[in-house]
Amino acid sequence: xxxxxxxxxxxxxxxxxxxxxxxxxxxxxxxxxxxxxxxxxxxxxxxxxxxxxxxxxxxxxxxxxxxxxxxxxxxxxxxxxxxxxxxxxxxxxxxxxxxxxxxxxxxxxxxxxxxxxxxxxxxxxxxxxxxxxxxxxxxxxxxxxxxxxxxxxxxxxxxxxxxxxxxxxxxxxxxxxxxxxxxxxxxxxxxxxxxxxxxxxxxxxxxxxxxxxxxxxxxxxxxxxxxxxxxxxxxxxxxxxxxxxxxxxxxxxxxxxxxxxxxxxxxxxxxxxxxxxxxxxxxxxxxxxxxxxxxxxxxxxxxxxxxxxxxxxxxxxxxxxxxxxxxxxxxxxxxxxxxxxxxxxxxxxxxxxxxxxxxxxxxxxxxxxxxxxxxxxxxxxxx
Amino acid sequence: xxxxxxxxxxxxxxxxxxxxxxxxxxxxxxxxxxxxxxxxxxxxxxxxxxxxxxxxxxxxxxxxxxxxxxxxxxxxxxxxxxxxxxxxxxxxxxxxxxxxxxxxxxxxxxxxxxxxxxxxxxxxxxxxxxxxxxxxxxxxxxxxxxxxxxxxxxxxxxxxxxx
Numbered sequence: 402x403x404x405x406x407x408x409x410x411x412x413x414x415x416x417x418x419x420x421x422x423x424x425x426x427x428x429x430x431x432x433x434x435x436x437x438x439x440x441x442x443x444x445x446x447x448x449x450x451x452x453x454x455x456x457x458x459x460x461x462x463x464x465x466x467x468x469x470x471x472x473x474x475x476x477x478x479x480x481x482x483x484x485x486x487x488x489x490x491x492x493x494x495x496x497x498x499x500x501x502x503x504x505x506x507x508x509x510x511x512x513x514x515x516x517x518x519x520x521x522x523x524x525x526x527x528x529x530x531x532x533x534x535x536x537x538x539x540x541x542x543x544x545x546x547x548x549x550x551x552x553x554x555x556x557x558x559x560x561x562x563x564x565x566x567x568x569x570x571x572x573x574x575x576x577x578x579x580x581x582x583x584x585x586x587x588x589x590x591x592x593x594x595x596x597x598x599x600x601x602x603x604x605x606x607x608x609x610x611x612x613x614x615x616x617x618x619x620x621x622x623x624x625x626x627x628x629x630x631x632x633x634x635x636x637x638x639x640x641x642x643x644x645x646x647x648x649x650x651x652x653x654x655x656x657x658x659x660x661x662x663x664x665x666x667x668x669x670x671x672x673x674x675x676x677x678x679x680x681x682x683x684x685x686x687x688x689x690x691x692x693x694x695x696x697x698x699x700x701x702x703x704x705x706x707x708x709x710x711x712x713x714x715x716x717x718x719x720x721x722x723x724x725x726x727x728x729x730x731x732x733x734x735x736x737x738x739x740x741x742x743x744x745x746x747x748x749x750x751x752x753x754x755x756x757x758x759x760x761x762x763x764x765x766x767x768x769x770x771x772x773x774x775x776x777x778x779x780x781x782x783x784x
Numbered sequence: 785x786x787x788x789x790x791x792x793x794x795x796x797x798x799x800x801x802x803x804x805x806x807x808x809x810x811x812x813x814x815x816x817x818x819x820x821x822x823x824x825x826x827x828x829x830x831x832x833x834x835x836x837x838x839x840x841x842x843x844x845x846x847x848x849x850x851x852x853x854x855x856x857x858x859x860x861x862x863x864x865x866x867x868x869x870x871x872x873x874x875x876x877x878x879x880x881x882x883x884x885x886x887x888x889x890x891x892x893x894x895x896x897x898x899x900x901x902x903x904x905x906x907x908x909x910x911x912x913x914x915x916x917x918x919x920x921x922x923x924x925x926x927x928x929x930x931x932x933x934x935x936x937x938x939x940x941x942x943x944x945x946x947x
Contacts, residue, residue, distance in 0.1 A: 451913070452895070460889065489894050494852050497894030528891055534850045553890060561886050590844075595834060597843070634843070636834035639874065674879065753878050783885060 455498075457490040461784045464559040470775035481506050482779070484520075485557040495533070501526040503557050525557060525581070536589040543615065546582040547601045547630045548646035550668040550681055560781040563677060563706045563719050563748055565758045569740055570683060570700035570725060576737050577700055577725065578664065578683060579608050579650070581615035584626065595636035599644075603628045607650035608662075612733065622659065624651035632668070640673040651690070652733060659690040660733050674708035674717065687733045696728035698737075706748075717748040719760075738766045746777075755782040817922040817939035818867045818946040819931045821910050826851065826917070830933040833945060837872050839917060840897075842887045847915055855897040856906055856918035864903075864919040867946055919946070 464482030468475065488500040504520040511517060530540035545552045552571045555562040570577045584605020591598045606616030607626030632644025648664040666683035682701035688694065706719035725740040746760025759778040765771070820836065822828065827848050831839075838844040845853050858865040860877055869880050884896050900906040906918040907926060922939035925931055937944045 456894075458888075460885065487889050489888055489891070491894040499891035499894070501889075526891070530891070532845065534846045535844055554886070556889060558886070558889055561882070561889065597838070636832075636837075639834075639837065673874075750878065753881060 452491060452494070455490045455492050457488060460487045460489075461485060462487070462558040462560055462782070463784070464779050464781040466565070467778045468775060469777075470773065475775075476508075482559060482781075483557055485525075487556075487558075492529075495531060497530050497532070499526060499528045499530070500524070501556060534589070536591065538588050539585070540588075541585045542583070543617065544582045544584075544586060544603075546579050546628065546648070547586070547603070548628055548648045548664060548666050549578055549683065550642070550644070550670055550679065552578070552580060558783065559779065560754070560756060560783045563717060563758075564704065564721060564744060564746060565760050565777050565779045565781075566744070566762075568681070568702040568704075568721070568723050569742070570681075570702065570723070574613055576613045576734065577685065577698070578666075579615065579626075579648070580613070582607075582626065582628070583615045583617055593633070597634040597636065599632050599634070601628070601630040608652050610654055612652060612654060622651050622653040626650035640671055642668070642670045642672065644668050652687070654733075657732065660687045661690060662687055662733070674706070675710075677704075677706040677708075677717075677719075679704045685734070687731055689732075694730075696731035696734075698725075698727045698731055698734055700725040700740075715750045717750070718746070719748065720745045741765050754784065755780065816863075816947045817944055818864050818919050819922040819925045819929075819939045820934055820946065821907070821918050821920050821925065821929045821931055823854075823910055823912075823914055823916045824930050825914060826930070828932060830936060832935055833872065836934060840868060840872055841883060842893050842897075845893060845895075851915045854895075854913050854916040856900050856909055856913075856916055857897040858903075858906065858919065859899050859901050864906075864921060868919055871945055871947075 462483075462485040466476075466480045466482050468477050468480065470477060484504040486502045488498070488502075490498045492498060501524075503523050503525050505523065507517055507519060507521055509517045510519040524543065526543055526545060528540050528542035528544060530538055532538045545556055547553045549571050551562075551568055555567070557573075559565070567573070569575060571580060573580060582603060582605050584603055586601055586603040588599070588601040591600055603626075605626045605628075606620040607624075608614070609616040609618075610621055626649065628646065628648045630644060630646040632642055634642050644667065646664070646666040648662075648666075650662045652660045652662050663686045664683060666681065668679075668681040670680070671678040680701070680703045682699070685698045685700075687696050700723075702721055702723040704719060704721035706717050708714065709716045709718070721744040723740060723742045723744070725738070727734045727737050727739055742762055742764035744760050744762050746758060748756055748758045750756045757778070757780050759776070762773075762775045762777065764773050820831065835844070839853060839855065840857075842855075847853060857868070869875050869877060873880055873883075875883065887893055888896055898909075900909060900918065903920050903924045906920050907924070907929060910916045910918040910920075911928065920929070925939070931938060934944065934946060939946070
């Protein structure tokens with residue numbers, strides 16, 4: 402065979418191979434591949450993947466803070482933030498326990514007799530929940546009261562929130578909204594198409610003898626606290642959540658008559674980071690039992706943040722305005738101050754689990770009081 | 785004559801290469817679609833993108849019939865994970881991690897996604913864990929696997945969004 406005839410043979414063979422093998426190979430490429438696992442399954446992998454009960458997992462949050470203020474209004478210099486431990490344990494496929502414990506440094510450490518400890522230990526949340534389905538979950542325990550979005554979105558995880566501080570209307574230890582709730586909660590997602598309407602209904606002890614605390618050791622009156630929260634997360638506007646809440650309770654404190662408390666609250670949140678927008682409002686009404694004289698106190702805040710585009714993606718500037726207007730005739734809130742505050746700052750995510758925040762606050766408690774300026778910084782992390 | 789022969793041999797070699805390369809190229813295009821695979825007992829054939837987002841973000845924890853969802857996700861850097869985060873969750877890796885840390889911290893769920901380290905591991909576990917759902921490169925989907933439609937489309941269909 403000459404070179405020429407040899408080449409002609411190869412050309413023909415190639416054409417035949419294209420005509421015959423090409424479609425065959427194309428078809429093979431579009432056919433489902435053979436089973437990925439002709440070999441026996443790896444039992445060790447399977448064992449590791451199967452859930453074990455109880456399955457305790459612990460996560461933590463911490464922060465270190467620095468404050469510089471022009472008046473004696475709060476801590477100055479370096480402060481150790483809350484040391485927060487979060488526990489979650491699935492007890493069966495449908496039952497789980499959630500717990501949150503904090504250790505907070507005390508300003509009166511070492512004083513008194515016996516001497517006060519350096520840190521306050523507090524069980525912030527302890528919840529046991531039974532999940533029947535997405536539509537029905539029943540739980541019992543101590544919660545962050547689900548009538549405020551911030552209160553149930555960030556809890557004590559400073560790293561989770563964009564800003565250093567919580568809005569004062571839901572400040573831990575604050576009195577405007579009952580931050581904690583001891584009782585039972587029914588929650589779930591109602592059939593609502595693409596609206597994703599969620600509900601929460603609860604019954605519990607309400608405020609304790611000190612109104613900033615929940616009735617951990619029992620209800621101090623015979624009127625239970627009731628709450629209802631409903632919010633929507635529509636599919637068409639992924640990232641949006643809008644909701645409203647109602648709360649009622651009877652407040653019993655030593656040396657004062659009982660008051661009925663009614664709270665109506667609303668929130669709208671755009672949870673994407675560019676931009677992030679959080680707005681909440683709450684109206685708290687107090688009526689002395691047996692009368693019709695009602696006081697109304699209002700609080701709201703609006704926070705906006707924006708995650709900058711690359712290459713500055715680690716930076717997230719933010720601004721928040723807060724307002725609290727206490728009814729001057731409200732005896733229950735006699736010690737709760739008014740507030741107007743502007744907060745502007747920036748968050749820098751130094752790594753996936755650590756961020757540095759710095760913010761300035763300009764605030765005034767009343768029209769006849771001077772403005773207070775302060776600069777605050779925080780390193781917050783999860784571990 | 786020798787030069788003509790060499791030229792022809794080169795052309796032949798190039799044609800052979802093209803003959804072999806074309807099907808491979810077609811296969812690679814198909815393979816870049818990511819299939820959504822569920823356990824055979826999961827009572828669904830089709831999901832919307834919004835359904836899938838709720839599953840991946842933990843907003844939906846049960847299949848119809850109250851069967852618990854077990855989410856099997858590839859470890860970071862895997863192509864399938866990148867596709868899910870970008871196309872379904874519209875999140876970066878850092879945002880997705882923060883979302884799940886917050887989700888568990890809020891007591892919304894006690895179970896975070898299980899991480900699988902290879903397509904083989906994902907394929908193995910999805911067929912053996914009740915209620916499991918995972919994401920596998922469509923080219924690696926085996927015959928015994930249950931692939932669900934997304935917005936009415938299967939991997940390879942025009943308009944399929946997971947790629």
